[in-house]
Amino acid sequence: MQIEYQTQRLSLRFFMLMLVLFLLQVGYGLILATQHIDPSVQAGTMNFNIARAEHLNLGILWILCGFIGAILFVGPLLARREMVAPWLIKLLFYALIFIAVWNFFTLRLAQYGIAGWWHGQPWLQQGLEYLEAGRIAGVLVLVGFAILAYVVLRTFPPVRQWNEIHWGLGLGVTALMAVWVFGLFYVARLDLQEYFRWFVVHYWVEGVWEVIHISLVGFLLVLMFKVDIKSVGFAVFWGVALVWLSGLIGNAHHYFWIGTPEFWQFWGSLFSALEPLPLVFCFWHIYLDAHTNRRPLENAPAFYFILGSVVLEQIGAGILGFSMTFALTNVWSHGTWVTPGHAHLALFGTFGMLGIAAAYYAVPIMRKAPDYDQRLGKLGFWLVLTGVLGLAFAFALGGTVQIYVYRILGLGWFGGDVSRAMGLFKLLLPMFGIVFTVGAGILAYDLFTLGRRVRAPAGTDPRGAIHGEVAMPRGSTGWGRPLSGFEAGIWLMLMWVFGGVITLGLLSFNLPRVRVLADPTLPYLLAGVGYPGLLLVTLAFVWRFLASLEARASLPAPTVVAVDAPLPLPARS
Amino acid sequence: MSCGTGGKSCETPRRRGAFVMLGIMTLAFVALSLFSFMKSRGQVTPDTVSYGPYRAEDGKRVFQAYNCMGCHTMVGNGAYLGPDLTREYEQAGPAWLAAFLPSAGSWPTAAAVRAQLQDPVQHADSGAGTIEAYESKFPDAATRVARRGGKPSNMPNLPLTRDETGQLIAYLKYTSAMNTEGWPPRVEAEAGPDERLRLALGVQAIAPAAAAPVAPPAAGPADPVARGAQLAKDNGCTACHSTTRQRLVGPGWGGLYGSRVSLADGSSVVADDAYLAESIRQPNAKIVAGYPASVMPGYDTLLKNDEVDAIVAYLHSLEKQ
Numbered sequence: 008m009q010i011e012y013q014t015q016r017l018s019l020r021f022f023m024l025m026l027v028l029f030l031l032q033v034g035y036g037l038i039l040a041t042q043h044i045d046p047s048v049q050a051g052t053m054n055f056n057i058a059r060a061e062h063l064n065l066g067i068l069w070i071l072c073g074f075i076g077a078i079l080f081v082g083p084l085l086a087r088r089e090m091v092a093p094w095l096i097k098l099l100f101y102a103l104i105f106i107a108v109w110n111f112f113t114l115r116l117a118q119y120g121i122a123g124w125w126h127g128q129p130w131l132q133q134g135l136e137y138l139e140a141g142r143i144a145g146v147l148v149l150v151g152f153a154i155l156a157y158v159v160l161r162t163f164p165p166v167r168q169w170n171e172i173h174w175g176l177g178l179g180v181t182a183l184m185a186v187w188v189f190g191l192f193y194v195a196r197l198d199l200q201e202y203f204r205w206f207v208v209h210y211w212v213e214g215v216w217e218v219i220h221i222s223l224v225g226f227l228l229v230l231m232f233k234v235d236i237k238s239v240g241f242a243v244f245w246g247v248a249l250v251w252l253s254g255l256i257g258n259a260h261h262y263f264w265i266g267t268p269e270f271w272q273f274w275g276s277l278f279s280a281l282e283p284l285p286l287v288f289c290f291w292h293i294y295l296d297a298h299t300n301r302r303p304l305e306n307a308p309a310f311y312f313i314l315g316s317v318v319l320e321q322i323g324a325g326i327l328g329f330s331m332t333f334a335l336t337n338v339w340s341h342g343t344w345v346t347p348g349h350a351h352l353a354l355f356g357t358f359g360m361l362g363i364a365a366a367y368y369a370v371p372i373m374r375k376a377p378d379y380d381q382r383l384g385k386l387g388f389w390l391v392l393t394g395v396l397g398l399a400f401a402f403a404l405g406g407t408v409q410i411y412v413y414r415i416l417g418l419g420w421f422g423g424d425v426s427r428a429m430g431l432f433k434l435l436l437p438m439f440g441i442v443f444t445v446g447a448g449i450l451a452y453d454l455f456t457l458g459r460r461v462r463a464p465a466g467t468d469p470r471g472a473i474h475g476e477v478a479m480p481r482g483s484t485g486w487g488r489p490l491s492g493f494e495a496g497i498w499l500m501l502m503w504v505f506g507g508v509i510t511l512g513l514l515s516f517n518l519p520r521v522r523v524l525a526d527p528t529l530p531y532l533l534a535g536v537g538y539p540g541l542l543l544v545t546l547a548f549v550w551r552f553l554a555s556l557e558a559r560a561s562l563p564a565p566t567v568v569a570v571d572a573p574l575p576l577p578a579r580s
Numbered sequence: 581m582s583c584g585t586g587g588k589s590c591e592t593p594r595r596r597g598a599f600v601m602l603g604i605m606t607l608a609f610v611a612l613s614l615f616s617f618m619k620s621r622g623q624v625t626p627d628t629v630s631y632g633p634y635r636a637e638d639g640k641r642v643f644q645a646y647n648c649m650g651c652h653t654m655v656g657n658g659a660y661l662g663p664d665l666t667r668e669y670e671q672a673g674p675a676w677l678a679a680f681l682p683s684a685g686s687w688p689t690a691a692a693v694r695a696q697l698q699d700p701v702q703h704a705d706s707g708a709g710t711i712e713a714y715e716s717k718f719p720d721a722a723t724r725v726a727r728r729g730g731k732p733s734n735m736p737n738l739p740l741t742r743d744e745t746g747q748l749i750a751y752l753k754y755t756s757a758m759n760t761e762g763w764p765p766r767v768e769a770e771a772g773p774d775e776r777l778r779l780a781l782g783v784q785a786i787a788p789a790a791a792a793p794v795a796p797p798a799a800g801p802a803d804p805v806a807r808g809a810q811l812a813k814d815n816g817c818t819a820c821h822s823t824t825r826q827r828l829v830g831p832g833w834g835g836l837y838g839s840r841v842s843l844a845d846g847s848s849v850v851a852d853d854a855y856l857a858e859s860i861r862q863p864n865a866k867i868v869a870g871y872p873a874s875v876m877p878g879y880d881t882l883l884k885n886d887e888v889d890a891i892v893a894y895l896h897s898l899e900k901q
Contacts, residue, residue: 043661046734054736055661056650117647119739124641134647136658174595195637196625197755199617201657248598255605259612264763265655266623267616272761274612338765342656342664409660416776417767419671420663421687421724426734428780525769525779 073362308384319356390446397439639751808894
């Protein structure tokens, strides 16, 4: 594939900026993990809250960079014309850099208690989780979103001609801007402030990012597997519809304990239990789309990261989110390390990996290196996947200990007992963090230098990794045989079985045996089976899925496999 | 009508249906939200809560300005490095918080909490005039003082002024009064304190901790310098003052004695016995340039004359530091 429209090239700078911000964010993550073990590290110079504010802020910024890059790359293809107003896009790029630098300096003012109050608004930084940036940066971000929405909507054809992917992206970029407005007011009441804060955070993730995610995954699959755009459109439509219908009231799961009435516990438990549905749907679709036509993978890392994105969405957002979405489990998981286990998988997994996937798809095309060496990309993928699964494991198990010591035994933090009891898992955090960092470094290096490194010597297959080395021992183990729909279903079910064990584990804290007699056996046992089980099954499934795809390259002609249900195509007349 | 041809999407009718459903759900959500914030709900609001002259509304701004949520959770949201702060006022009470917040790098001792109780605002708010009454009213504060008093904490010192400290306490008073529908869950475990520690940390882990209280209380050494050092520790002075020249919260003591100190009003004074004793008794009488006033409580009624003398002797001994 080649570049069809010159404005597609504008995406390259956003991908590169994404990688820089990603590496910075990972660096902050390592500092945070160290400070969890020894809070005196950097104390007074860069307190934990400063590093964390940067970590969250950069996380949002680089994910947005990935989205913008991906949208700019596919936008002209969807519109069949050049993007309008390229100068605005360039302006957006410099604005993003400015915001990142501005936040670097303003977020650390929290150390001195400076928020920049003026006319009742905090202009420099506002000390709210995920919305740490002050009003100046907030308004700039709003302008940036307006630019993005304007450029995308003006480039797209008239609404009558929109297909589902146009709809998904169009709604996505508009809602991205609209939802942000709720974060631009200072609210004096804590309950009301949290109510509106989750408008931004929840609706961004659940309402906007996921819509953009579904649309982009859909279109990337169209590009990579030449799938029928109509059938993907069907998936995108149902994905978006289910996301919004479950997520709108599903936001209630943030309103259990912030001072809002008890009835939210009913609505939140009910609707957000439905939130995994679109994720299961998306998961199933990636199986179908990747397996209906049995072309060999051309760009393995790009697909690796798309698969990673969809699978981690399934287990991070879907299964771990489900486990803590009921009032009776959330009462325990809320405010503990169990939560960041879910958050790291859901945010990095779903959205971060998508940005990296889009970069791996677009950068070789833009740099005219379709036959680039894919080994580094694959290695990077396996390292970040293992790393982030390990982080989730450390957080979730550490959180389980935390619930027991802090909430069941009631040993306050002030005795220093809680973090001591969590010690082992606090140590695991930087260990997996380093694995993750190495992976991130490798893939950033790979993408920075892709197409600029020395090419493989003539006569060898530059994509050797796909065709040769890894394919050979598979015949004996069967890991490379085609993945049937039945088997994919079994894997998915296995993940949910472990998810069920995790949910029961959180639920078991309610038992008198645990709560009154303080016997931790059951919750520890269920968590000790559930979390490692889920994460190992995930790793194995990704391995199996990719092995089956890669084995295609070595098969001369695809043997007939039962691909159970052909795509339910929308009726044509 | 045909779809799939002429640019018409097959999903149009379905899309319309989805938008209608979404509209209905939005209305339901808005209705639930309106119910949530009606007066009849009886939820406490920050404009109705104050602590002495300090308003909870201002405290919320201080809370955000220092990004407290970046380490702590509030109603369970935030970061997980430190404890949840929702019920902090209810558990530790205003005097413990007032003793802790300005010098967060170290845990307040009983004497440091007692120093705060002289404040009439404290007295009016906690309803406890003596440390004993306070500790029986806020048993959690008693536990903290007993287990951690005088030890370094994991929290860095923050440049909180006296007003900011008061405002933060007012804000924590407000969050403590909030109805959060039963969160954090009540502790129902029956085990006693030692048993809990054993359950949390294992048998070996608590052995050294159990040995700690056995250490005999220092029975007032005869040497005034040693006695002064012990008094400075017991009264929590070292939470704010280092024994070197380093600035923690207040000025460091190293090399202080006999040096010339510039004051906030532009004058200067030699740090002799009289100046040091006055600064212990009425800290606000002479404020060192570059330091905020009213952060340190006065020890006039808390320390006897010979105790002040012992501390001054101790400071004298740090002259060469």
